[in-house]
């Protein structure tokens with residue numbers, strides 16, 4: 044059986060002036076439909092680069108991405124991205140930010156009224172319906188991130204790509220949004236790739252955790268399968284032995300075997 | 308200004324506290340108290356804006372009167388100007404024949420030329436600026452040429468325009484156009500080049516076509532820069548039209564000054580200068596105001 048989403052021997056190097064930096068080396072991964080994958084690794088190892096290659100925003104030097112048996116090398120709404128810094132358009136209201144995506148993706152498919160309802164539906168999904176007429180500058184960081192997620196979900200993407208979606212948020216908001224994402228994933232069954240720096244977040248949300256070695260020439264060091272039943276509840280997991288074992292495995296990988304080398 | 312406003316707030320706060328404590332006893336009368344308080348705030352702010360320049364203006368007029376009242380003075384003092392040019396000052400829109408009209412009419416004629424020339428410059432400047440901002444090769448090819456051309460003084464274009472159009476009115480409009488277009492092009496190009504990569508990524512993921520990208524991402528994102536360019540451009544247009552009209556004739560305000568000079572009506576010239584200054588100021592504020600309205604929220 045072929046994978047739903049396949050990262051096929053991806054190499055990536057950047058050439059600047061005469062110098063060539065190899066960022067990614069031989070990255071291969073098969074992802075099943077509906078799977079939740081986390082990518083974890085030290086800063087600068089090439090996680091965002093990998094995600095951008097999947098999104099089509101960056102071209103791989105060799106290798107490629109295959110989605111449902113077809114190669115994808117240009118960006119499109121079938122692989123929606125939630126960017127690290129939310130990337131909402133500041134001159135549009137919350138509603139219009141989502142509506143822009145809905146109008147574009149469902150141009151010939153849904154009627155005006157349906158597109159309106161679909162926009163509101165997705166805002167409600169992330170509990171942002173109440174703030175729909177506000178501008179991004181008038182809402183908090185956590186709310187912006189919610190709207191970013193709503194915009195991505197509204198495209199009904201085959202794959203949802205999250206680049207440190209909760210990175211800039213406080214612990215409480217972060218936990219809140221993690222729960223929302225878990226619920227949405229359970230309800231809609233999206234295929235998700237998420238970059239994170241947070242070990243607990245990775246274990247809590249993922250089916251598999253992809254651990255990357257340090258750059259340059261980062262590879263996939265190890266893939267950890269998280270066999271915890273869903274739905275997962277963070278309070279129950281705190282003392283769960285298999286949760287703790289997963290956590291320990293990731294920590295060991297990051298801080299023992301691939302300790303971040305300063306200015307390597 | 309903000310300092311005085313702050314002080315004003317500090318002074319007002321005990322009053323506000325008092326009305327708030329009164330609210331507990333009787334709700335209804337508390338409102339007018341707050342409103343009159345706010346009205347006092349507006350009045351105060353207006354006073355802060357109007358009074359200092361008014362005082363300086365009176366002082367300057369007094370000094371001028373003093374300096375130009377002596378027997379050897381070459382320029383008329385304000386009192387003489389008031390007598391000489393009384394009708395020009397008090398009624399901007401009188402009409403006593405084809406050349407004897409109020410300065411308001413002349414300003415309108417000049418403004419009409421500016422509107423056409425500046426309007427064309429705005430449209431062409433934004434389009435060219437987008438091209439230069441979007442394409443590295445267009446920038447490499449065009450930018451040095453623009454940088455050279457923009458330093459050419461507006462009036463140096465006039466003979467060429469007269470030769471090309473063989474008529475004074477289109478020539479004057481062309482001078483406005485060529486004067487105003489450079490800051491629009493250059494600022495638009497900078498604005499387009501500074502569109503954050505994030506917005507471009509969003510556009511790519513949504514597969515916006517170039518037209519949608521232009522309307523939904525590029526224009527709003529670059530709008531603060533574009534309006535900076537437009538504001539500089541409208542100021543330059545107004546500078547250029549007066550100079551151009553002095554040479555091309557017609558009924559504009561610029562020619563009026565030239566005409567007054569030829570018939571030694573110095574008082575009329577000074578009145579015309581005030582008109583020009585006020586109109587230029589209003590134009591600048593108008594474009595700035597439109598810009599502030601259109602780009603609200605963009606800076607976030």
Ligand SMILES: Nc1ncnc2c1ncn2[C@@H]1O[C@H](COP(=O)(O)OP(=O)(O)OP(=O)(O)O)[C@@H](O)[C@H]1O
Nearest residue numbers: 057059064066085086087088089090091092093258
């Ligand atoms: N456009 C580019 N040109 C040259 N080098 C680049 C470019 N983009 C990324 N790099 C380099 O590739 C490496 C990986 O960058 P990337 O942004 O993917 O890291 P990351 O793992 O996402 O880091 P972080 O966790 O801090 O976000 C870095 O060393 C960076 O300097």
Ligand SMILES: [Mg+2]
Nearest residue numbers: 090091092206
């Ligand atoms: Mg990154």
